Amino acid sequence: MENEYVLYYNGINAQPARVRALISNGWIYVYDLSADALIQGFPLKGTTHNKVNALHYLYLDQQGLMYLEIPDDHPLAGSISVQVADANPYLGQRLMRQKTFMLTVILLGLIAGLYLLLINLVPYIGTKIIGVQQEIELGERLKQSMLDNAAMSGEEIDSAGTKELQAFADKLELSRQYPIHVTLLNSKTVNAFALPGGEIVVFSGIMKNINTPEALAALLAHESSHVNERHTLRSILRNGANALIISLVFSDASGIAGLLANSVRNLNSLSYSRSLESEADRKGMEVLLSNHVDASGMKQLMQALLQQGEGQENISFLSTHPLTKERIAEADKFIHNHPQHKQKRDDLNDIFQKLK
């Protein structure tokens, strides 16, 4: 037993002394090797264990200044880590004992659960809290800042066109809750978008591709459906929740992981926006029907854009929703399932001719 010494660092200088150590009743006692006199006893509760390169380190005080260095073949070495762990329970100790694979599964499950919860809860609560009036105000503010941005890149409002387009929209009942305000913007971009609360912005680029009043009505009906279903507001809230979760999960990771998470988020929001688009298509066609406008206007709109789109790059209306062929098929199905009297609305046609 005499040669079974361990090294003892006393926290006063860096020169270790050879000592004997004994564990009994939750305490560890350090004895002088030569005189066999007790140097000091320490409760195991409060000690820390570390093993590096076949040596065990037992830190005896909370500050880690006094410690024992125990070789792996010493009788104490076998059980020391378990004894220290038992004397110092901590949160997550049971988790630490699980298999790595199990831990990964738990973590991924937890993240997925949290993600699904927040991604649905935030837009749900948000749309409950934010009333129609506030949404209208938000939309107006967003429109103003977007128009300011557009003006900086030389895209101005077409006032005369806006008046005609508004008149066209007023001939239709597009929304029950929201006042629909249409703005026509001079721009090559082939696009149109809806803001919360009834603001719709149409770029002149898309007007060039629209050849029938029914297709124009379909465009407005589609955008109005985004407004009615509060899609933009829901997207904003959902993106906010998304950003929050990603910053929480990856706060510890490097920039690369963050970048990656960002692109995953974009992809995700794209698929979310697709589901919103097909909802807007369907609801839009319902709006057309209730306004006695031929629902195949939706199909005409998409086909016109699809043809124009070949070889062109700035057709954002399609690039955000690339599955146009699928959407045309959906529109076909809808038209087939909803038989209608194919009638022309002359009032719409008159305004449409002026716009052209």
Added chain:
Amino acid sequence: MFIFPGKSKLMTMKELHSYPLAYYGKGSEYFRIQIVNTILIILTLGLYYPWAKEKKLKYLYSKTTFDQSPFMFSGTGKEMFKGFIKALIVLALMYGIFFYFLLNKHMVIAFLIIYVGILAIMPLAIHGSYRYRMAKTSWKGIRFGYTGERGKFVGLFFKGVLLTIATLGIYGAWFKMKLRRYIFSNIKIGNAQFTYTGEGADYFWMNIKGYFLTLLTFGIYSFWWQKEQFDFFVNNLRIEQGDDAVFFYSKATGGKFAGLMIGNFLIVVFTLGLGYAWAVTRTMTFITNNIEASGYYSFELLQQSQKDFSDATADDMADLFDFGFVI
């Protein structure tokens, strides 16, 4: 007095020692710690963060050895939690005042408060962070310490910021080296002290060279630039006690840096971030394997002489603002 005995005492003491640095952590172990940390952070809605930090730092320190002895980090989650709450309150107050002025349309005052606020917090956070981290770090039972004075450091910081702005950034290199010299020359381990000797002019020209060569080689030189920055840090560092010193030498090469960084990038990307723990392990191994220390000082002569310091507010502040630890 050392002349007459056959072997002078001085001669036997002055023996050249070489001290290896090493990292013994395993990616798989660090991964488990990170996963359990993340699970508990999620379940506690973030409150576990300071304890997670304790677990993480304790692991990284305890698996790093100098001269075969591991480092010890004795900071606790409880201390860091208190600091975390205090740091959060400061942050909330600052942003509260910011939004108050913003909503009352005093844009200029609002942004002034944010910029000045962050600028004022930065030196305090860096200074306090070093005080806390060093006081909680020990090796062979001997505590480290940072003995810089807050007033001096803040003064140095603001003078540097003003000069950097006035010289359109050029003074930045001198500024950074001044801060580094001040901080590292105030770091102690027991009765021995660190000294840093990097000069602004050398650092400036090294970075000018690095910048232009990186542009000319379409980024390839950036690994060699990294190596030069690493060398500049390591080779200018030493530990002194009395007349004796231990010097640090870098063994890094640009090629090794390229391997480390490209490898880490691929690991993180192809594991969708889950391989982060292995990237950290590779980095720690790289750093320790590429620093060599040797000199005539024997660490057996170390005496405990630094005080304890348990206020983690500044360390948490640096965390919240993402300032990073090493200058």
